Amino acid sequence: MIAGLYRDGNSVLHRAQAGAKILAMVALGTGVFLIPDWPVVSLVLVSVIVLYRISGFGWATMTAQIKPMFWLLAIFFAVQLWLNDWQAGLLVITRIAAIVMFASLVTLTTKTSDMLASLERAMRPLKPLGVNPEKVSLAISMVLRFIPVIATVASEIRDAQRARGLDRSILAMIVPLIIRTLKMADDVADAIEARSFD
Amino acid sequence: MKTKDIVYIALFAALTAVLGLFPPITLPITGVPVTAQSLGPMLAGAILGARRGGLSIVLFLVLVALGLPLLSGGRGGFGVMVGVTGGFIFGWAISAFVIGLLIEKFWNRLNVVNAAVSIAFGGIVVLYAIGNAWVAVAADISYWQATVGAAPFLIGDAIKVAIATAACLAVRRSYPLISKSA
Numbered sequence: 001m002i003a004g005l006y007r008d009g010n011s012v013l014h015r016a017q018a019g020a021k022i023l024a025m026v027a028l029g030t031g032v033f034l035i036p037d038w039p040v041v042s043l044v045l046v047s048v049i050v051l052y053r054i055s056g057f058g059w060a061t062m063t064a065q066i067k068p069m070f071w072l073l074a075i076f077f078a079v080q081l082w083l084n085d086w087q088a089g090l091l092v093i094t095r096i097a098a099i100v101m102f103a104s105l106v107t108l109t110t111k112t113s114d115m116l117a118s119l120e121r122a123m124r125p126l127k128p129l130g131v132n133p134e135k136v137s138l139a140i141s142m143v144l145r146f147i148p149v150i151a152t153v154a155s156e157i158r159d160a161q162r163a164r165g166l167d168r169s170i171l172a173m174i175v176p177l178i179i180r181t182l183k184m185a186d187d188v189a190d191a192i193e194a195r196s197f198d
Numbered sequence: 199m200k201t202k203d204i205v206y207i208a209l210f211a212a213l214t215a216v217l218g219l220f221p222p223i224t225l226p227i228t229g230v231p232v233t234a235q236s237l238g239p240m241l242a243g244a245i246l247g248a249r250r251g252g253l254s255i256v257l258f259l260v261l262v263a264l265g266l267p268l269l270s271g272g273r274g275g276f277g278v279m280v281g282v283t284g285g286f287i288f289g290w291a292i293s294a295f296v297i298g299l300l301i302e303k304f305w306n307r308l309n310v311v312n313a314a315v316s317i318a319f320g321g322i323v324v325l326y327a328i329g330n331a332w333v334a335v336a337a338d339i340s341y342w343q344a345t346v347g348a349a350p351f352l353i354g355d356a357i358k359v360a361i362a363t364a365a366c367l368a369v370r371r372s373y374p375l376i377s378k379s380a
Contacts, residue, residue, distance in 0.1 A: 004265040005275045022276075029280060033335075065277055072282050075347075076337040083339070092338050100281045107265045107275030115264040135204055139257055142208035143215070147268075150209070150216045170361055174237070175368045177213070178245060182373050185209045189202040197201060 002144060004112035011055040013109040018118040021106045029099050038091040045098040048105065055109055065104040066097055073097065116140070138197070142188070153180050206246055206375070210254035211261065214238030218270035225353055232354035233270040239290040240321045240362035243297030244313070245369050247376045252295030259291060285332025289325045296320035298376075301366065305376050314363040321362070322355050 008014075013021065028048075032041050052062045066073075073093045080089035123133045157176050158167060166172040218235040225232060238258070243251035258268065259279075267274040269287070279287055297320030304312040326348055334344040 002266055002268075005267055006265055025276060025280075068271070068273065068278075069282055076282075076339075079337065079339060079343070088338065092336075096282060096336055100277050103280045104275060104277030107277060110265060112265045119260065119264070132199075135199065139204050139208040139211075140261065142205065143211045143257060143261055144266075146209055146212040147215045150212050151219060154216055154219075170234070171364050171368075174241075174361065174365050177216075178241065178365060178369050179373055181209050181213050182206070182245075182369075182375070185202070185205045188209070189205040192201050192205065 002147060005107050006111050007057070007061070007108050009056045009109065011109070013051065013055045013105065016109075018110045018114045019121070021110060022118070025103050025106050028102050032095045032098055036091060038087050038094060041091060041094045041098060045094045045101070048098050048102045051105060052101070055105065057105075057108065061108070062101070065101055065108075069096070069100065138192075146184070146188075149184070150177070150181060153177060153184075203250055207250050207254040207257055210238070210242045210246055210251070211258040214242065214255065214258045215261070215268040218268060220270075222270060232357065235270040236290070236321075236355070237358050237362055239294040239325075240297060240317050240358060241365060243294035243320060244301050244317055244362055244366035245375060246298065247302050248295050248298030251298040252291055255291040255294045259287065262287075282333060282336050283329065284336075286325060286329035288332075289328035292328060293320045293325040296324045302376050308367070308370060310363060310367065313366055314359060317362050317366070318356075318359045321359055322352070 028044065032044055035041065049062065073096060076096070077089040077093050080086075080092050120133055120137065123131055123136060127133070154173070154177055157173055157180070160176075161167050161169070161172050164172075214235060217238050218233065220234040222231040222233040239251075239255050242254045245251070246254060262268050262274045263276060263279060265275050269278055278284070297317055300316035300320060301308065301313065304316060326345070330341060330344040330348055333339075333347065334341045337344070339347075
């Protein structure tokens with residue numbers, strides 16, 4: 001089973017409802033765009049940092065969330081500095097940092113299973129529109145089940161193509177991988193139907 | 199929707215996740231990283247068609263949103279999705295759908311040219327339109343400036359269009375799944 005990005009803890013945020021946290025995330029994301037004012041947005045960012053501390057996360061966890069986009073933010077700041085002024089640059093980077101860090105915090109403090117439960121609740125009103133929650137749940141569990149299987153198939157194919165000297169060719173890798181995935185899908189569908197799922 | 203369709207949708211979502219495990223190739227000179235994962239939406243649309251292909255990417259994105267590290271480099275969760283490149287991630291679903299629509303339309307007379315055009319339109323034109331708009335809003339720059347900034351990534355995407363086209367045609371010969379359209 002694939003481990004989620006959730007980190008165990010017992011803070012206020014860990015105990016809060018997944019749906020409430022997602023709504024807060026949407027509100028924060030909308031808010032920082034409605035108030036294009038760098039001191040306000042910086043204050044929001046500081047609050048998010050405080051929330052990380054309250055949730056029991058250290059600086060390492062915090063910086064890990066923003067590190068992948070560090071250079072992008074640096075470029076954005078430079079572009080704003082060039083086009084406008086430093087205040088505009090600060091607004092852009094603090095805004096992105098606040099949204100991304102809060103969104104990451106929601107993921108860090110919410111178990112995948114709790115997230116799934118609120119997704120199932122959110123899907124209920126969509127039932128008259130033809131969304132079948134049982135089928136969505138089946139599909140989700142199937143993806144999780146088949147990622148390791150397809151990964152194993154991929155490494156088998158890589159070994160086979162290496163023996164033929166084709167390990168540099170992406171196409172020689174991808175076409176057999178697709179065909180074997182489709183064949184597997186047929187077998188799985190037969191197995192599910194044999195158990196009268198529908 | 200038949201059970202078989204659900205299985206195809208789920209297995210292509212899983213395939214997209216597996217493509218994210220392949221190590222990225224760094225292009226010479228520009229240093230732009232090219233990941234195999236964005237082949238996923240192209241393949242899903244071109245092989246499963248609009249509805250199933252689009253839904254398989256939606257399913258993949260749902261799993262990422264639930265907090266699973268399925269994006270290349272082991273990333274996932276809401277943080278990446280609302281980040282600067284979020285438009286490109288959400289755009290994958292629409293991209294797969296558009297590719298599927300076009301491939302279905304050309305299905306009975308599919309050749310290298312119209313398959314490549316279909317995949318390039320959905321996988322580059324549509325995807326970049328969404329992704330660049332998102333970047334423009336996030337970085338407070340014009341749409342044109344965002345487009346210029348995204349240009350170095352076109353090389354990798356052109357390579358992926360070529361791979362997806364060849365794969366789509368090869369799979370169509372041995373395992374055709376889109377049959378209905380006129």
